[in-house]
Amino acid sequence: MATDVFINYKFSGKVKDGQAFVERIISERRMNRLPRDVNVFHDPRTGNVYVETSRGRAVRPLVVVKEGKSTLTKRHAEQLIKNEISWSDLVKQGIVEYLDSSEEENAYVAFFEKDLTPEHTHLEVSPVDIVGVATGLVPFGNHNQGARLLQGSKNQKQGIGFYAANFSVRMDMDTNLLHYPQVPIVSTILHDLAQYDKHPSGQNVMVAIMSFQGFNMEDAIILNQGSVDRGLARSHYFKPMIAEELRYSGGLLDEIGTPDKDVKGYKSERDYRFLEDDGIIFPEATVHEGDVVIGKTSPPRFLNSMDEYNLATSSRRESSMSMAHGQEGTVDMVYLTENAEGNKLIQVRLREQRIPEMGDKFTSRHAQKGVVSLIVPEVDVPFTSTGIKPDIIFSPHGIPSRMTVGHLLELLGGKVGALGGRYIDGTLFQEENEKDMRQELLSYGFKENGTETMYNGTTGEEYKVQIYVGPMYYLRLKHQVRNKVHSRARGPIQLLTRQPTEGRLKEGGLRLGEMEKDTFVAHGASLLLKERFDSDRTILPISEEAGITAVHDTRRDKYFCPVNGENADISNIEMSYAFKLILDEFKSLCIYPKLELKSKY
């Protein structure tokens, strides 16, 4: 019986023998007579053949296997090393081909060459190939749970490190630069391929897996004050401040320079103290909240006919770039240039040293992220018999439920590597053997399981358990408390709603949202709830008869109703300003929101 053939999921005809047709397409493609990105799928369920040529499909390379033998031979490999042939030659020769997700369904792919049987159709180019570049950077990743592996690679992307060699002349937005970055002792082949040694983003630190006065529960980690003092995970934070001399209609122009005292919105002399004659701050000035970095004045927003005869300077407004709420730093570089429109552009880069502190985020490469909860004075840090004090104390409770065995293996590998003075290969599926590493560790005079006897730093007593301790590669993540700490008691409110502003930069409040409101209701804490929502409370005069807002003439201290005039009964009613707004909105829509007043008691 005939087989239906679909090209790009459109029925286009029939062939006598579906299997033969599929084989023909594949062999033609391998002989380079069809484009390499034509894929064909023989659906075993319906018997239909689907030929795919459309764009946007993800394809991946696999080595073709014939009769249980890889077509990629030693000779090819030698030629590749000698640069006699290239990857594209292999593709042209049909040794490597690209499969899409549907053709993959028909393929039987072997992981290693030694596993090949006559049934196999393909061989992985490398077992690491099943993960991406970032995931391949997780050592011993094949010992981790899949979800953790993915998270681990995501965490690594947030690690701060040596992001660019020309950082000193760059003007990036919000960047972090790690001091003394290191190459991991336990690395993978992808570290070599990605030239990780040129842009590392972490440090090899001593990790003890133990609890410490309960301070490292719930994923918290503990740092050694001594290590921090010696520069552990220290970094710099860079942030630019940018000002432009904008052009306005009517030939008016912004002006960079120290504003005159008669400018509208003039701050105070003290705020401008760092500005030099050109109105720009000098390098190495240490600035704090409120200090002006770039002085600037702008022309007035609205010009009336009178102003045009006046001197322009008198009505200019202040529009300097100044340090926002809670910000500080040192001016690192001042850069004068012009933008695409030819306007004067000033960029000032601020720098701030960031010493690890409580609340900063750290992670290993196995999705074992944690926040610093305590920095212990070095004298109190537990120590081993050889006097090693851990830099980080990590809680063992993070291990069992997350099943990140790679985390443990990395520690073991790190210990062997550090003692043996070599790098350990932790590449997925071709990692160094755990047993061999244990034996090697034994030969260095350590316990083969990686544990050591440790002593209480405070009392000097020996701990009754053996502690798993060794070097691991840790990353400092870009989430730092310094950029996030925030509190508010009183503060600015929004103009329209009279509710508190939102966000840290605007010194805003934290919203008590709908679900939070529900918890108050569930407790029956009705009056407390009202108090929490009092932030936009207003007292409004209401005309009793008309049921709408009345007017209070403060000059004469008299109330009058827009409907019934001065003789109306008027009561002062407390309500939220937001509700007053919606009443106003109703009125603007010609809906009459009539309030009926009665005594609550």
Added chain:
Amino acid sequence: MEQLIKEYADLLPQSVIQDIVDNVPSGTSSAKIKKIFEKINEEYRFALVDPGQSVGVISAESIGEPSTQMTLDTFHFAGVSEVNVTTGLPRVIEILDGRKNISTSSMEIFLVSPYSEGKDITKIASQIRETTLKTFIKEIDINISNTTLQVTLNSKSVEDAGVNKKKLIKLLEKSIKGYGVTEADDILTIKPTKEGDINELYKLKEIIKDVYVHGIKGMKQVVPVNRDGEHVLVTSGSNMKEVFKLEFVDTQRTTTNDVFEIENFLGIEAARAAVINEIMKVFEGQGISIDVRHILLVADTMSMSGHVLGINRYGIVKEKPSVLARASFETPIKHLISAAITGERDYLNSVIENVMLNQPVPSGTGLPGLVTGGIMNPDHHHAAKKAKK
């Protein structure tokens, strides 16, 4: 004892008193019985909901919290072999939404003796299962050259099922009126109405597969299951009305998971019970315990109007008396406009309106008013103001 029962008749519910009567061993001293009654009364008073308690919010939170847990760590489908039933959060949402068409309807058909012991179980199952023409078709081929559809019947399966072939063809002709069907050696040839229209044939191919032959409509799968020695039929698809007509079905226990169908067939009280059972089944299936009273409240609210209403803007939210409350939950403009047209009045009786106005909500500590013995003039502050003027 009799004396005590009479005394507590107004204080405790009948069922609680009955429980005491049933469980207190005979020969217990009357002083002891009195103590038991007192203690139980005390416990009962303690368990009562206080006036002004926000039972709705508490129920919502009590159901909502485990539900969010459920999204994370459970499977959303479960069932025996071919009968797959939606469970987990999607199922809870489906029930609470009061959906008319649920994603996987399923029946549990209990049988009367001797069928419940397994007599003719496969025969009964095949009698209930909806059989379509697909079962009897070996192959459907589209002949492109002369644009006809060729349906090859599987004569063996036709015979096995004891179906008349002539009748089968008649059924086919009836359901695809206007097409010429010719028969020759188990091969039915169908011509399209328009000459050379292959697309039409493709659509026809699917229609032919689904032509109804016999069984109960909607019963896609019927699987006999042995439950502690009793044979029960679990189905995919639901049709209570037709199933109840069969004489071997135990109509007392047979049930469906389609709440809407129960409402139509058995009435609102049965539907309310079905809502409770179905929700409890999902949570119990995941090993999550929720106090049934939370579900009872939800089910009562849903069935209050006489029809099962979903907890959404088309259902119970529509029934809320307050304009502001309705407007605060989805599609505000619609509600405000209709309120403006009809001149609706909002009495500010529930929570959300009072939050909007920044007034104490009338629940918990905000509910009770102050009752004084003295004379109080409700207009006193007006009078005072007038005097000031």
